[in-house]
Amino acid sequence: MALRRIRSPMDPETAASLAVGDTVLVSGRIVTGRDQVHRYLASGGESPLDLTGMVLYHCGPIVVGDAGSHRVVAAGPTTSMREEPYQADVIARFKPGAVMGKGGMGERTSKALVEHGIPYLHATGGAAVYLASCIERVEGVYLEEFGRPEAMWVLCVRDLPALVTMDGKGASLHRHILDRSASMLKRVLESTLTPPRT
Amino acid sequence: MIPMDSSKLGRSMYELMMRTSTELPEDVTCALEKAREREPVHSTAANTLDIILKSAELSRANRLPICQDTGVPFAVVRAPQAVDTAEITRALVSALKTLTIEGVLRQNCVDPVNGSNSGDNTGPHVPQVHYEPSEGPIRVDFMLKGGGSENVSTQYSLPCDELRAGRDLEGVRRCVLDAVFKAQGRGCAPGFISVCIGGDRASGYLVAKKGLFRKLGEANPDVDLARLESVITEEANMLGIGPMGLGGNTTLLGCALNAAGRHPASFFVTVSYSCWATRRYSVELDETGGVARWL
Numbered sequence: 001m002a003l004r005r006i007r008s009p010m011d012p013e014t015a016a017s018l019a020v021g022d023t024v025l026v027s028g029r030i031v032t033g034r035d036q037v038h039r040y041l042a043s044g045g046e047s048p049l050d051l052t053g054m055v056l057y058h059c060g061p062i063v064v065g066d067a068g069s070h071r072v073v074a075a076g077p078t079t080s081m082r083e084e085p086y087q088a089d090v091i092a093r094f095k096p097g098a099v100m101g102k103g104g105m106g107e108r109t110s111k112a113l114v115e116h117g118i119p120y121l122h123a124t125g126g127a128a129v130y131l132a133s134c135i136e137r138v139e140g141v142y143l144e145e146f147g148r149p150e151a152m153w154v155l156c157v158r159d160l161p162a163l164v165t166m167d168g169k170g171a172s173l174h175r176h177i178l179d180r181s182a183s184m185l186k187r188v189l190e191s192t193l194t195p196p197r198t
Numbered sequence: 199m200i201p202m203d204s205s206k207l208g209r210s211m212y213e214l215m216m217r218t219s220t221e222l223p224e225d226v227t228c229a230l231e232k233a234r235e236r237e238p239v240h241s242t243a244a245n246t247l248d249i250i251l252k253s254a255e256l257s258r259a260n261r262l263p264i265c266q267d268t269g270v271p272f273a274v275v276r277a278p279q280a281v282d283t284a285e286i287t288r289a290l291v292s293a294l295k296t297l298t299i300e301g302v303l304r305q306n307c308v309d310p311v312n313g314s315n316s317g318d319n320t321g322p323h324v325p326q327v328h329y330e331p332s333e334g335p336i337r338v339d340f341m342l343k344g345g346g347s348e349n350v351s352t353q354y355s356l357p358c359d360e361l362r363a364g365r366d367l368e369g370v371r372r373c374v375l376d377a378v379f380k381a382q383g384r385g386c387a388p389g390f391i392s393v394c395i396g397g398d399r400a401s402g403y404l405v406a407k408k409g410l411f412r413k414l415g416e417a418n419p420d421v422d423l424a425r426l427e428s429v430i431t432e433e434a435n436m437l438g439i440g441p442m443g444l445g446g447n448t449t450l451l452g453c454a455l456n457a458a459g460r461h462p463a464s465f466f467v468t469v470s471y472s473c474w475a476t477r478r479y480s481v482e483l484d485e486t487g488g489v490a491r492w493l
Contacts, residue, residue: 023245036313062266064301073301074266079346079384103346103384103443124246125346125386125442126475128266130253147315149266149304161249163242163444177445178382181437185379188433193368193426 005159009053010097016117018098018164020171024121025159029139030055030100032153033090034078036146041094042086048142049154051094055121058083058101060149062128063138070138072155074128077102080120088112104165104174113168120166122173134160202285207487211286211293214340215271218479219263219302222254225414226451226476230254233388233441233448243446250441250474261302265475268303269342271325274408276332276339286338287327289487294319303342328404335490339411341478347389347471350381353402356465365465367426370395370455371433377469378434378450383443386473390414390452391430394468397458402468409456410472411480423455441474 006014008028018024031054033041041047061075080101083090087099087109099105099113100121113120123131139154165173222230230251237243257264271294275286295318297303307321308314319325354373356365361376363369374393381387392409394402418424430453440446451474460466480493 060266060304062263062268062301062304074263074304076266078267079349081384102386103382122442122444124249124253125383126265126344126473127249127253128264129256129260129262130249132262132266133256147305147308147317149306149315165444173444174382177439177443180445181379181382181439184437185375188375188436189362189372193371193429 008055008097011053012117015053015097015119016168018119018167019169020164020167020173022164024162024164026055026100026121026162027158027160028156030057030155030157030160032057032059032061032151032155034058034060034150035082036150037143037152038083038086038090040143042089047094048152051096053095053097055098055100056090056096058099061132061153063148063153067141070141072132072135072138072153075132075135075155076126076128077123079103080105084109091116091118100162104172110166110170110172113166114170117168119164119168121162122165123160123162131160134158202282202485202487204285204289204487207285207289207483208292210481210483210487210489211289211338212296213489214338214479214481215293215297216261216302218340218342218477219268219297220261221258222264222475223413223478226474227251227254229414229451230388230474233451236447241446242444243440243448246441246444246446254475263302263304264477265344265473266304267344267346268306269344269477270306270348271319272341272343272407273325273327274330274339274411275327276330276337278334278336279331281336283329290325290327291320294325336483337480337493338483339478339480341407341410343407343410343477344386344473344475347385347473350377350385351403351406351470352377352380353399353469354467356467367422370467371426371430373467374430374453374469375433377471378439379437381471382439385471386475387439387443388441388448388451388474390454390472390476391450392454392470392472393456394466395455395457396460397466397468398461398464399466401458402466403470405456405458406468406470409454410470410476411478412454414452418455420457423457427453427455
């Protein structure tokens, strides 16, 4: 468990070296993509930019202003699990350096992370203004026809904080917490309430 | 009809929505601060809560939306019959559109058939405005509830074999703990849950959601339900799911139980989950539409 400063796009060695429990500060160029972008990319669509090594961020930001003066006011992560049907294919086709979102992902994505040696980064859900304050500027936007929250935003970020919760070795903090909470729930439910007064 | 000053009413509704999107309610902030004290220094849970509290503070100071998911707008209006409720709806819709242009609300209304975004947060059945006739004064409750927490909200029909949940409060306890477990961090824990015990499938969700307007610290008048609220909160926090599901001592900040009459054949338990960024405000209006007081 270490604090690591990483740059996006990143090289395969860096991606492979990140392990569950590492805190990262992401700087460089990252790109957003959520439901519509993932469906589009997984079903044969071409990416309007080279995603190799990039951090692909599950995020539907609030952006004000027009082209040239875009400003992101809120940019927290969205639930990554919704991209589970598409993520493995998107990783295989476009070779991003990391996937970032919240809530973790499923077994199919976990396998793809292992196959390509890349991590899943967990950003703090709802901390939208803090995370937006790590965005220095909007470099551009693609696929805006999907609507602003669903478009691909290319963002230049500095020291955006996240936690590695799934890694290229197959470890997953989410699986660990799920298993542990399941056995705790079982224990809690072994006892029952005392019946209420009548 | 009692006429209202439409520009005053418009300003009131604008301010209500602005506050809801940008200022985390005081009781929610306090609960998060207390939660942070319960987590070990430098733990993932403490770091996560630090980022959450810092972000909420930045939002308040700069009047920026707490979360980029500014949720589904939901309003409950209580007013005497003589009040022109259509005018209140018009003011709510107009404020919604203005704040969407200003970037305080995200464009969150999508056509489910063709996938297009209306761009202004309005659409069929959106926004939801529920009217309840009252003796007055005029009161407007407003909530912005995010999609992630709505997605983990759920409804059980008792008896439920799988959970060994019967048609009693013990059955309710088992359902609610199951809902918290299944949500893991996906509803942006640590959250709040409001539950409707009884009702039908439709009223269950509505009553549960309205229950989220109850502030922390406002006691449930029903002693049995109040007791069960504490039990559920304590037991949910034993699960170790923690802030954002990354592990920790705080999974649930509060639980509100509500009861609704049920059909003899039905026993529903409906759980409405609300993220740590629970955003709701209530305001009382004077007869001209101006703000009389914040509740």
